[in-house]
Amino acid sequence: GAVTFSLVLGGALPWQQGLLHLFMQLAGSVVGAGILAVSFPCEQDLTTNLGSNIVNPAFGQGRALIVEVIGTFILCKGVWEAA
Secondary structure (H helix, E strand, C coil), X not given: CHHHHHHHHCCCCCHHHHHHHHHHHHHHHHHHHHHHHHHCCHHHCCCCCCCCCXXXXXXXXXXXXXXXXXXXXXXXXXHHHHC
């Protein structure tokens, strides 16, 4: 979603196509979550979170947000440089 949003803001992707990409990405994530839930029953999931991201309390929410923003920036910058 972040890369699509940056491409729309940068004018490299029309907003209609960006919106379609966003909906398809969301649909793909729902389908993927469904496949994951069917493939790994809750009783067999030793992590108890079935692929969801959880911030370690020792790391902290604020630090996690900062790392997420920096990582997303690096990802978008890499896509823009390669495009």
